[in-house]
Amino acid sequence: MFWVLLLLPAWAVAGVACTRLCLAAVRAAAWDTGAAPADRDHDLTLYEAAFLSGGPARVAEVTLVSMARQRRLLLAHTGWATVVDPRGRDEMERSAIGAIGPEGQSRIAPVRAALATADSVRGLADRLVSAGLAVPEGSAADISSGVRQVRAAALAVLALGATALLLPGPTGMPRGLISLWFALPLALTLSCLAIARVEIHPHARWASPAGQRLLGTLARRA
Structure with missing residues (x-):
């Protein structure tokens, strides 16, 4: 037994x-x-949609890819991110540029990790929670x-x-x-x-x- x-x-x-x-x-x-109660007529921004679909990591990825598509950031196949335009158009882009550092170039992985924990992303999360989304x-x-x-x-x-x-x-x-x-x-x-x-x-x-x-x-x- x-x-x-x-x-x-x-x-x-x-x-x-x-x-x-x-x-x-x-x-x-x-x-x-x-x-x-959430606002049913609320129009999600790109960053809000990214957060709701994948959290802070998705916001970081979308921010970097969006800047790269606008040719203000270069994402090399070798894994490096290079700033082309140092003027961020919103707080997410400014956080991304700040995560890359003053030299204007850094590995993509640490930039993505730092951006995911940035104050701008946490603020976005708090606003979405307060809105019930x-x-x-x-x-x-x-x-x-x-x-x-x-x-x-x-x-x-x-x-x-x-x-x-x-x-x-x-x-x-x-x-x-x-x-x-x-x-x-x-x-x-x-x-x-x-x-x-x-x-x-x-x-x-x-x-x-x-x-x-x-x-x-x-x-x-x-």
Whole structure:
């Protein structure tokens, strides 16, 4: 009956992980209910759409690419960014030029990382949260962490089940029934992941339901 000692932690990790994900989703839903009503006629700017679709990293990428397309910034295939026009037209561009540094040239990766954490990007995030279009950073992180924990729990259940089936000697129960017992916590984790995949939109880490609707409107216009 040693397999029972493996079944108990399988149920424990599956139950804890799924519970944490559900609680994170409930907290996010509670925030969305209490958030300020979003302006349905709000026209998203390029930076706002970038943040709602991919967060600070997407804003940094869009800023650099936009400047490069206007030939005010050179993005070389060798991984270097070179300033062509040092006059930023908005706070995002000024942050990008500042991240490149006074020499006017820097590697793209550190520039992108610095721009993603710049005050201008944080201010953009705060404005979108206040407008009810973006979710607070904590809620997004909690949901992402919950999904990762459920995935890890599913792998742990598989490993424990395989160990139980490979135990030498008599188990006191047919191995087919043992596999069914382990299939239950595995089904719990996989169903939780399936529901999260259906219910949690790819943009949900950054965009609130109202923000997702505005992004959908942009996609239909495109």
